[in-house]
Amino acid sequence: MKNPSISKQSGGVDISLKAKRVFYLKLLLAGILVPLVCYALNYFADVFLNGVFVDWFSHQFVYEQTIYNEEGGLAYVEQSIDWKALKAFLGKASLLFAWIFVFSLIGAFHLGGKRRAQKVIKEAGEKLHQYMHSELEAEEIFPPEYAQISTRMVQIKADIEKKEQSLKDEARKKSDLIAYLAHDLKTPLTSVLGYLTLLKEAPDMSAVQREKYVHIACDKAERLDSLIEEFFEITRYNLQEMILEKEELDVSYMMMQMTEEFYPLLSAKNNTVRLELPQELTVYADPQKLARVFNNLLKNAIAYSYPDTEIVVRGEQQENQVVISFEDYGKTIPRQKLDLIFQKFFRMDEARKSNTGGAGLGLAIAKEIAELHGGTITAESQQEKTVFQVILPGKS
CATH class of the missing domain: 1.10.287.130 (Signal transduction histidine kinase, dimerisation/phosphotransfer (DHp) domain)
Structure with missing residues (x-):
């Protein structure tokens, strides 16, 4: 049985040798064709354009002068080449030829590079498509020269698979x-x-x-x-796509109103709410969205606190941020569940066991709204005391 690595290396060497052979073949053809083309042009100019060229050359670079022979009494015409004019013309022609050669070379390189780039892009696209739609490993598809691309694609594919699995899990939880x-x-x-x-x-x-x-x-x-x-x-x-409509908001006044609205739920378990908030605690936020955060946290505290206990809501200004905490006394939340408590549908099983349980969306929504405002929500639970803390930017 062949060793895969040896097979891959051999394939890479074969491709390299084939490319070299093609290059030398092109070089040989160029060495043959260029002299032939030059000879053909020279033959064409010498045979078919000889008279035209001679007339043009004589007109431009040959001058005539009459010479008298005093001894013989004869006069004759002598033609001479105007070397100064010829040198000037050859200088300009050489410069023009050099520019034409340079631009031709640049054009050839550009076209060649463009074709090579198109070929590489096409080949890379085919390999990417093959990798993303097959179970083959990256090393089996991408040659060594694609090492960086293959490494990046492995990461991207892993991220996509992780997100797809997360969406499947969420859809399953929602369906359940x-x-x-x-x-x-x-x-x-x-x-x-x-x-x-x-x-x-x-x-x-x-x-x-x-x-x-x-x-x-x-x-x-x-x-x-x-x-x-x-x-x-x-x-x-x-x-719902949450769009914030921010304005200056007095958190203390909002919590006073909200506590009154929760009176029926509080009285059912003989719970009370104590507000420890300054007279003015202002944030720049969306009133309806922030009310939903506090509503969910307060409802959660009432649902899971022991009967005949007090729920404490504290708030304070800390530099450029406002901190509001909800403290209740009830069954301690285990650490492994505390780390997952803000996930959607997390409390699905508990919702079936208790008349107070919800769909497991309240805390997830509260966290999303807080983060949209540039804030955070955290939770701590120990010795039968649970504290949810909301941190929001202060008044701008």
Whole structure:
């Protein structure tokens, strides 16, 4: 069996020898053709243009003078070459020929280089196409002279495959999540219909029993509404291109309003929110987008904090940036999950285990919005205390 490396090297040597043979053959043909062309031109000028050339040469470079012979009393005409005029003409002709030769040489090199470049580009394109659409290794396709290109293409192909796998994983997670949500929609809907049917068919039901069934039906309807909202959240996240409309914004005032809006959720678990914010904490941001960040973080804190605990929202100005933190007391998030908590659909499994769980998009969206503003979001969790910290550029 042949050694692949030896085979490749042999192929490279054969190509090199073939190129050299072609070059020497072209050189030999040029050595033969150039003298033949020159001889043909000279023959043409001597035979067919001899009279024209002689007349032109005589007119330009030959002058006549009459010489008298005093002894014999004779006079004759003598023709002589005007060497000064001939030298001047030859100098100009040589210069013109030199310029023509130089420009011809440049043109030949240019055309030759252009053809070689086109050939190389075509060959490289074919090899790139072959590499990107086959399972062959780069060394099996690209010869040694393409080493830099092959190295770069290996990196590009690896990046493309990584991104494709990431997109496939994300699509799979999204499909799984939609399937889970669609399945979960059936459960609360069935419960709502069941309890409403009981209330309808038993008009003489006791007040206590009726209140119990109404309460259960209401809880299931709220869960159904939450699941439907998650469907819309997924759709908005994938279809919406976020465009920021920035303005000066008072974070302290926004958080006061938001805390009041979350009163029903807070009272359900007997949680409270304590705001530790200066009277004026201004950022230059998109109000609606930033409200969505704080809404998601506050909702997350309420959902996963222990009942009867306090959620603390702190804010301060640090040089040219504003830092807002959300602190809650609940189950400690493991380190391996804390590193992935901002990924889309990460909390998919937890969403099925808990009535408070979401689609796993809230923190991913919050992170994207913060980064669009030139900021960041981080999370820390230890000893049953979790802190999310948002850092945003301050007032410009």
